[in-house]
Amino acid sequence: MAEFIIKMPDVGEGVAEAELVEWHVKPGDPVREDMVLAAVMTDKATVEIPSPVNGVVRWLGAAIGDTVAVKAPLIRIEVVGDGEVTGDAVGIGTNASALAVDEAPPVDAGENDPGAGTPESGAATQGKSAGQTVSVSVALHATPSAMLKPLASPAVRLRALERGIDLRQVEGTGPAGRISHDDLDQFVARGAALPQSGKTLIRKTGVEEIKITGLRRRIAEKMARATARIPHITYVEEIDVTDLEVLRERLNGNRAPDQTKLTVLPFLMRALVRACSEQPGINATFNDDAGIITRHAGVHIGVATQTPAGLTVPVVRHAEALSIWNCAAELMRVAEAARSGAALREELSGSTITITSLGALGGIATTPIINHPEVAIVGVNKIVIRPVWDGSQFVARKMMNLSSSFDHRVIDGFDAATFIQRIKAMMETPALIFIEG
Template sequence: MGEHVIRLPDVGEGVAEAELVEWHVKVGDMVREDTVLAAVMTDKATVEIPSPVEGEILWLGAEIGDTVAIGSPIVRLKVAGEGNVQEGDATPEAPEAPQLPPQEKKVVPDNPAKPAAVEPEKKQPVAAPAQPGGTRSAGIGAPRREGEKPLASPAVRLRAREAGIDLRQVPGSGPAGRIGHEDLDAFIARGPQPGKVSGLVRNDRVEEIKVVGLRRKIAEKMQLAKARIPHITYVEEVDVTALEDLRAGLNKQKPGADRPKLTLLPFLMRAMVKAIAEQPHLNALYDDDAGIIRQYGGVHIGIAAQTASGLVVPVVKHVEARDLWECGAELNRLAEAAKSGTATREELSGSTITITSLGAMGGVVTTPVINYPEVAIIGVNKMMVRPMWDGTQFVPRKMMNLSSSFDHRVIDGWDAAVFVQRIKALLETPAMIFVEG
C-alpha cells in the first residue's frame, strides 16, 4: 500500500489561488477515480475537484472558507501500489479535517440490573403531583425547542420518570444544557409554574455563520463599491401602459419557435443602447487607481440575478448588435445557467453597465449599489396600476419607477437625469425603440 497526495490543480485563467467552498468527502471515506472531492471558487466560478485515483481518505488539507494556493496539497489517500509519496518525502502539514463535535459519554451504572441513580442515604424531595397523563406540567414555555432531546444521565432520567416529570421542561445548567440532579431538585422545589398564555419563550441562541464562497465575494464587492464610489441615485416614474400593450401583442404573435416570450427587460436593454449612443461616457469602467475612464463601444449589460447561492451578474454581450428577441433569448439562457450554477466565468464578467430588478418584489424605490468599477446601474421597481390625471380626469395607468445610481466622480447629476429621461421617453413611446438612427 502507498499514499497519494492530491494538490489543487490549475483551474485556468492564470488564477494563483482559490477558496475552498465545499468538501464532498471526509476522512475514512473510500473514493473511486473521478469521485468529486471538493469544490473551489475563483472569482464567481465554482470548480469541482475530482480524484484521479481510487483509495481511502487519510487527510484533508483545508477547511471551508480557506484560500488555497494552486499546487498546495489538499487531500492524502491510501492507495493500492506505491502512490506518489516516496519514503523520505515530507508529509504535508495542514489543519485537521473538520470533525463533528464529540458526543457526550453516557453514564453507565456498574450493575446494569440495578440503576445507580439514587443513593439510598440521600433523601429525595417530594415530587409535585403529576398531571393527567403522568407528566408534570411545567408551563407552556419550554426551555428547549420542540423535538430537541434533553441531555441527562440515566440516573437523572430514572428520577424524572418516577416523579412524573417531563425532562423537556427542565432547564439544564451543565455543558450544552445538560440536566443534573441539582437542576431536577430546583425544578421540583419550584412547583408547578403558571403557564404563559402566549406560549412565547426566550431564545438566547447565538449562531456563528462563516461567510464563505459566493456570499463572501458579494460582501467584498459591495464593500468595495460603497467605499470607493460616491453614489448619486436618481428616481423617475415611467408610464409603461403602451409598452405593456405592445409587449402583450408581440407575445401573442409568436411568429417563430426561436422567438422567446418577451419580458420588460429586452425593451429596457434596447432603450439603454439608444440612450448610450447619445451619452457614451455612461458605458464605461473607471480605473480610479490609474485615474483612467475606459469608455466602451460595445454595450455589455450585466443583469443582476438572485440565485439559491446568492447574487450573480450574468452578462449579455454586445446588446447593440442584438434585436429585441435576441436579447430575450440570451437573457433566458443566462438566467437558466446562473440558477443551475453552470454559468462560466466569461458569462459572469465583462459588463460595462448593469440592470438590477427584483420583479414584483421591486418595491417603490430602491438605491442600487453600482457594480464596481462601472459608473452606472439602472434599477427597475415593481409595476403598479395607479390613477393618473390626463388633464380632464383620472385614468388607470401602469406605472413603474426607475431607481438608478451613478458614480458622482465621473457622472454629473445633470447627465444622470438626461440619461434616465431619455430612457423614460423611449419606454413611454416604445415605437421609438425600433426607429433606427
C-alpha cells in the same frame, strides 16, 4: 504503501489562491481515478478537483471556507507502491456558479471531518501531516429542566396557569427541583413571565452561527468593495409604461412559436443601448487603482439574477447587435444557465452596465449597488396602476419607477439625470426604441 499529494491547482487568469467550498470526501474514504474530491471557487468560477489516482484519502489540508494558495498541499491519498508522489490536480472541470446542493453528498460531521468544528458538535482539529492523530471533542450538556415535566403542587400549577407562566422556564429550589410559590414570585419579579394567549409561549435562546463561504462570500466581498470604494448617487424616476404594456401584449399575442415571450426587460435593454450610444461615459468601467475610465463600444448588459446558490450576474453580450426578440431569448438563456449552474465563465463576466429587477417584489424604490468596476446600474421597480392627472381628470395609468445608481466620481448628477430621462422618453413612447438614427 505510497502517498500521493494533490496540490491546489493553478486555475489560470493570474489567480494566486482559491476558496475551498466543497469536500466530497473525508479521511478514510476510498477514491477512484477521475472521482471529484473537492470544489474550489475563484472570483470567476467554481473548479472541481478530480483524483488522478485510485487509493484512500488520508489527509485533508483545509476546511470549507479556507483560502488555499496555489501549489499548497490539499489532499494526501494512500496508493499502492512506495515513497511519496506529488502532483497537481488534472482534468479540472470548471463550472461558472456554485455547485448545486444535490450534486455533492454532504460530508458527515465525523471524527475526521475538517468542517465539523461548530459550537454544537465540538471542535475538530485537522492533522497537518500524514499519520498525525485527529482529535474531536464533543461537548455534552445535561438535559435542561425545560425538557422534563416540572415538579410543583396543584396550587402552584393553577397560579402559573392563571398568570400565563410556563413552569418549564421556572427554576425550582425545592427538593428534586420542586417549584414553590416563592420560586414563582422570584420568576415574576425578574420580569421573566410573558403574557400567554391561546397557547404556551416559550422563550427561545438558541443561536445559529453560519460561516459565509462560496458564492455568498464572493457576493459579500464584492458588495463591500463596491460600497466602500464607490460614492453612489441614486436617481429615482417615475415612468408611465401604459403604452409600452399595450405594445408588449400585442407583440406577445403575435409572436412566433419559437420566439421568447417579451417582458419589460428587453425593451429596457434596447433603450439602454440607444441611451448609451448618446452618452458613452455611462457604458464604461473605471479602474480606480490606475485612474483609468474605459468606454466600451459594445453594450454588454449584466442582469442580476437570483439563483439557488445566491445572486449572480449573467451577461447578455453585444446587446447593440440584438433585436428585441433576440434580447429576450438571450436574456432567458443566460439567466437559466446561471440558475442551473451551467453558465460558462465568460457568461458571468465582462458586463459594462447592469440591470437589476425584483419583478413583482420590486417595491416602490430601491438603492441598487453598482456592479464594480462598472459605473452605472439601472434598477427596475414593480408596475402598479395609479391615478394620473392628464390636465382635465385623473386617469388610471400603469406606472413604474426606475431606481438607478451611478459612480459619482466619474458621472455627474446632471449626466445621470439626462441618461434616465432619455430612457424614460423611449419607454413612455416605445416607438422611439425602434427608430434608428
